Amino acid sequence: xxxxxxxxxxxxxxxxxxxxGWFEKNGPDxxxxxxxxxxxxxxxxxxxxxxxxxxxxxxxxxxxQDVQNDxxxxxxxxxxxxxxxxxxxxxxxxxxxxxxxxxxxxRPLSDQSVINLPxxxxxxxxxxxxxxxxxxxANTCNLSEDWxxxxxxxxxSAGDFAPIASxxxxxxxxxxxxxxxxxxxxxxxxADGLTQKSxxxxxxxxxxxxxxxxxxxxxxxxxxxxRIDTLHERNLFKLxxxxxxxxxxxxEK
Numbered sequence: 001x002x003x004x005x006x007x008x009x010x011x012x013x014x015x016x017x018x019x020x021g022w023f024e025k026n027g028p029d030x031x032x033x034x035x036x037x038x039x040x041x042x043x044x045x046x047x048x049x050x051x052x053x054x055x056x057x058x059x060x061x062x063x064x065q066d067v068q069n070d071x072x073x074x075x076x077x078x079x080x081x082x083x084x085x086x087x088x089x090x091x092x093x094x095x096x097x098x099x100x101x102x103x104x105x106x107r108p109l110s111d112q113s114v115i116n117l118p119x120x121x122x123x124x125x126x127x128x129x130x131x132x133x134x135x136x137x138a139n140t141c142n143l144s145e146d147w148x149x150x151x152x153x154x155x156x157s158a159g160d161f162a163p164i165a166s167x168x169x170x171x172x173x174x175x176x177x178x179x180x181x182x183x184x185x186x187x188x189x190x191a192d193g194l195t196q197k198s199x200x201x202x203x204x205x206x207x208x209x210x211x212x213x214x215x216x217x218x219x220x221x222x223x224x225x226x227r228i229d230t231l232h233e234r235n236l237f238k239l240x241x242x243x244x245x246x247x248x249x250x251x252e253k
Contacts, residue, residue: 004215008174012048015163015175019052022161026136033135035126035156036060036085038073041140041164043185044176048163049138050081051179058083061129063122066091070188077185086129090121097121119155136160144169144210148203148228149235157238168211203231 023030032049036042049058060083062074078085094117102108109117123137130137139159141151143166151157164172169190176186190199190207200206205224213219213228 006171006174006215008171008178011167011171012175012178015048016052019048019161019163023053023136026160027134029134031057031059031130031133031135032138033059033061033126033130033133034138035122035140036062036074036077037140038070038075038077038185039188039190040169040172040176040181040186041142041190042074043077043181044172044179045138045140045163046077046081046083047176047179047181050083055082056084059129059133059135060085061126062087063090063125065089065094065118073185073188076182080182088125088129090118090125093121094118116152116155119152123155123158130160138163139165141165142167142169142172143214144207145199146239147214148210148231149238150199150203151238153238168214169207170211 019032023032032046032053034042034046034049036046046058046060058081060074060078062071062078062085064071064087066089068074097117098109098114101113126137129135137159139157139162141157141162142164145151146157146165164175167175173186177183203210204227209219209221209224210228213225219225219228
């Protein structure tokens with residue numbers, strides 16, 4: 001069993017410097033465009049980008065699907081950071097695509113299709129905004145979610161740069177507290193907003209247990225370990241590049 005200590009001050013400073021360096025190379029005059037849900041991940045990513053680039057180069061996009069009961073949290077984050085933002089309601093787009101696809105197939109969409117459609121539409125909105133505002137889209141996934149595949153491929157798993165993808169949920173929360181974000185945002189119970197359940201309810205284990213396992217290799221319940229390992233193996237494809245048929249080019253023999 002290995003021990004682990006998270007130096008939040010150093011990790012935060014290093015991440016801020018990494019964001020600066022990434023933009024210097026990949027868009028010196030570009031803005032960071034972030035989908036703001038009001039949860040800890042988008043809040044921490046936005047705060048890190050403000051520290052790295054200044055609030056004038058950070059733009060938030062709120063994307064409710066019809067009515068979003070917790071949208072006040074997203075507004076709170078934007079006010080707290082003082083960032084420019086806009087609201088694009090995706091409700092009509094989701095409803096129309098669901099209807100058109102179901103009509104064309106002459107059958108209802110699967111449950112997974114219905115769950116994954118909104119985050120994919122949100123990512124399309126983010127890129128539409130980004131390409132209209134000289135932007136770069138921030139990925140807001142963390143290590144814990146990515147490890148067990150708790151993200152939508154080509155939805156919230158997409159983006160141009162990923163500031164917190166190497167941090168666990170517990171570490172993201174520590175960074176949020178260190179950056180003095182409102183406690184109600186940092187400690188907000190994570191939920192996908194799609195299934196009416198919390199993330200931990202859907203996963204079947206807590207992020208605290210998952211994070212401890214990721215950082216130390218230690219876990220008490222063999223069944224939980226097996227579930228985490230299985231989810232990781234099944235969802236590795238989400239973290240890998242698109243498989244490409246290796247047809248040789250003219251210079252290879």
